[in-house]
Amino acid sequence: MKIALIGLGSVGRGVAEMITKKDLGLTITGLADSKSGAMDPKGLDIPTLLTHKKKNGHCGDPDISTLDIIKKADYDALVEVTPTNALSGEPAIGYIKAALARKKHVVTSNKGPIALANKELRTMAQENGVALRYEATVAGAIPIMHTLEHGLAGNDILALYGVLNGTCNYILTRMADEGLTYEQALMEAREMGYAEADPTYDVKGIDASIKLVILANNIWGHDVRLTDVDCTGIDLLTPDALRLADDEGCTIRLIAEAIPRKNILRVSPRIIEKSHPLVVDGTLNALTLETDMAKEITLIGRGAGSVETASAIIGDLLYIKDRYDGSA
């Protein structure tokens, strides 16, 4: 199956490298970063292009734009891994629509478009008879969408609880284990590369809220929005609060929670028993689903990382390859 890969940040590089390294029946025929593009219907020489990017800051021909690749390259599935814009979703929404309009499958790790325009994009994919998949938008390598779609098919999902932001989980783990203040733990997270220079999206719970919206819409299809989430961050937590929780055999974690029956859609720091399966250490993510038949299912795994996220994207691509016989 032929792939056009848009975006060459950490995730895009991971996807390119794994497709090149592993014999998966996937060929990259289009490649674009923010400054240039390259295409070849017979398959691009990825190692050379990546080396070129390392040396010169761009991978291909500066005269070929991302939209040129999407509209002109010969491919079956678009992998859209450009940076997230949580407010407008652009330019990614435009990229995805352009590919769907050409009846090409789309796989994305981009939370903006899926949180903001899920319904519209899904409808468009359906009308064009192609797939739109976004396993990588939530909880990195954890195959939550596949689990919901296949493993738990036929179950009613009654509730979901998740640790969906690795940065917050790292900060809380360090505050609990070492008695660090929030500021100290945040500084450490930055040094380790787990927190952005501007950590607002993570620590205020916005990133976790966006993922909760994506999950909730995927499961229940109620078309909820970011503004529907009752959201509290972790930036006002004190080491004393963690100690007070610890005295009772508990700790504090940022939990995303959705219970449609009770109208709950919430991201907030919560007191939770240390032995609870959602209490995972460091940057790990975890998700508990409550279902009518399977009862509770908890998935734990890496929520971020180049190759980890590539795992989710490649899982989506191979699903499409099997399902649609490799052609768009």
Next chain:
Amino acid sequence: MKLEMKDSPGQLVAALKPISDVGGNIIAVIHQREQGSDHGILDVQIVLELPDGQLEKLVVLLKEQGVHIQRIGEQRLLYKRTVILIGHLMHTDLSDTVDQIDSTGYAEVSELAMSMPAVKERSSSRLTIKSVTREDMESAIAILRRVSQQKSLLLIEPLEESA
């Protein structure tokens, strides 16, 4: 609760079994065979702790055992939840915050642990709230949410899974 059952071997054990079946905890069993009391009927008083909402189920199970319930006594505060409050707790009148729960009559703050760092810094406290029913607890937590918002306190609730 006060029970009445046949005074024959095995009857008492049969009457106690449903309590553990519904997850209850027996605190005391008092039974007295009074002189000249009824023929073959045993009166038993049991003090027990039950998980919230299990009383009705227990009543049904006891009836199935042929046990007659004479009286169900006072229900005590059995539902417990622990929350943490962070903020300027003293400046915002902590005793008033506690009193807003206590004055409901259906819930009370049964424990308070507190840490107070430097005077101007935010303090943290852990409150244990008790109530009779789950609904009362929800109402108490709702009050606490409202008060926290008014006083700009951060309320950290426990994760209560329930599907």
